[in-house]
Amino acid sequence: MKISFIGTGTMATAMIKSIIDAGIFAPSDIMGSFHREKKALEVRDTLHINTTISNSEAVKFGDIVVLSVKPQIFESVANEIKDYIRDSQLIISIMAGIDVETLQRNLLHKKVVRCMPNTPAQIRQGMTVWTATKEVEDTEKNIVKQILSSMGSEMYVEDEVYVDMATALSGTGPAYVFLFLESLVNAGVHLGFSRRDAMELVYKTTLGSVLFAMQSGKHTAELRDMVTSPGGTTADALYELEKGGFRTVLEKAVYSAYKRTLYLKELNKKKGG
Ligand SMILES: NC(=O)C1=CN([C@@H]2O[C@H](COP(=O)(O)OP(=O)(O)OC[C@H]3O[C@@H](n4cnc5c(N)ncnc54)[C@H](OP(=O)(O)O)[C@@H]3O)[C@@H](O)[C@H]2O)C=CC1
């Protein structure tokens, strides 16, 4: 079985590394398409996969074709490749805000998987939410599951509205976490820690807390209470976070990302007729 990637950037490269590391595809069974020759040659030399600057050539190569270009150029890429897609091929889209109906209509193809991965896939710790059209057979779903599991964890959903929601929560999510980490490290530096020590304290505290929350099975409010000694330091810090609207800001940010997903979806629905 062979797999092609249309647009071999950050996410596609993470997927390629994961499927090679997991032994699902050999580098010789993978092709990545690029729009710049220099980049194509660089990736060919580092990942030892096949590369091309022709999207149609990439489509012809794979049994599975992953669409990993930016959503903004999907319409022109679809026009370029639609005549080369075979009925037997499985199309996997990782593009944000392009729904199944738009994919099927622009590609003139029914067998489609839509998924939303995230960047921790680069170290095989990603989280991907995905859905498939009824034309995708169970054996193909199993292959998709294997591919996505090679990047970390996966969650299948029947209704693609959850893929839109996941775009705002888990797809965009690493950016929220990185900003949170950066802010805490800066706070540590402000107190007088070296940046290196502050990073170690913050990263390990965050990792430990996430594992604790997952393994304890307790509600996070209970876990928070366990940290909050009466008349102690935590109560003061939490008071300031609540006063500053920490939760509301976070909820508004996620909702804003969700609205952007829906906007992109509508925009792409209108394009391409
Ligand atoms: N980054 C993320 O966290 C996530 C991204 N996604 C989705 O993944 C997709 C890719 O995102 P990401 O990897 O971040 O973006 P990148 O910009 O890193 O990847 C897109 C790649 O497509 C290439 N490209 C541009 N035009 C063409 C073309 N006409 N034909 C072939 N290739 C082309 C770009 O090349 P060049 O750089 O030379 O322009 C680039 O390498 C997006 O649709 C995004 O919504 C989904 C989940 C998470």
Ligand SMILES: O=C(O)[C@@H]1CCC=N1
């Ligand atoms: O910012 C974006 O549009 C992409 C989709 C999810 C994460 N990054």
